Amino acid sequence: MIKSIIFTFTYIIWTGLFSIVGMLLFPFPSIYAIKWAHLWAYGIKYMLKYIVGITYEVKGFENVPEGSVIIASKHQSAFETIVYHLIFNKAVFVVKKELLYLPFFGWQLLKAGSIALDRKSGAKAMKKLLSGVMNRAKLGRQIIIFPEGTRTRYGEEVKAYNPGVALLYEKTNLPVIPVAINSGKVWGRNSMWKKSGKITVEIMPPMPFGMGKKEFLQELNNKIETACKNMG
DSSP states (O other): OHHHHHHHHHHHHHHHHHHHHGGGGTTSOHHHHHHHHHHHHHHHHHHIIIIIOEEEEEEOGGGSOSSOOEEEEOOOSTHHHHHHHHHSTTEEEEEEGGGGGSTTHHHHHHHTTOEEEOTTSTHHHHHHHHHHHHHHHHTTOEEEEOTTSSOOOTTOOOSOOOTHHHHHHHHHOOOEEEEEEOGGGTBOTTOSOBOOEEEEEEEOOOOOSSOOHHHHHHHHHHHHHHHHHHHO
16 A cells, blocks of 8 residues: 555656656657657656566567557556557557646647547547547557547456447558557556556457458457456
8 A cells, every 4th residue: 555655656746747847848849759758658667666566568569560550458547558658659549638638748648649539529539530540640650549438447348349449440441459458457447556466468460451340349349358358
């Protein structure tokens, strides 16, 4: 419990300082904001390791081709939004628009190229998602989307994913990479308390092209949920 409190305090201070100092990068190209995010993530990676005792391993990194791809990942904790900056090349996240309203931190998300969506706006959100992904793909960014739409509890099986990722699969012609993770076993959803342990990030081969939306969503769901279940 004490370690979790120390980590949370350090994490808040670290993130706050980086967000404020990062404002100085606004006049410069977004690549500087991306590198700044890497440095931020490295700091938290070592806080997790040395304060709480949380480490991670990546399996299947060879399945990620060079260039722009869509990473469709399970989402159980804030861990993914931190460490994926270190795993994937020039990572950019699809986020809920409310995050952009956070002082300093939200502005950094915007500068780094995050694709912010109003989940209540339906077809308009889908159009913005597609446009945002296509623009980032031209820059060689690796786009991270959480097809569940929100964080889920460790061990919770989601029966149906949101259709946005199927739209991207159909319209962008980008490889869609399924990713399973078990971060929730040591860092619970919306929980300050953390346990020591090793998180596994399993990157699977790209989804085959040529499937219909419904078939794609079902196959993506099966791959990710089964892999998460097998991690234990």
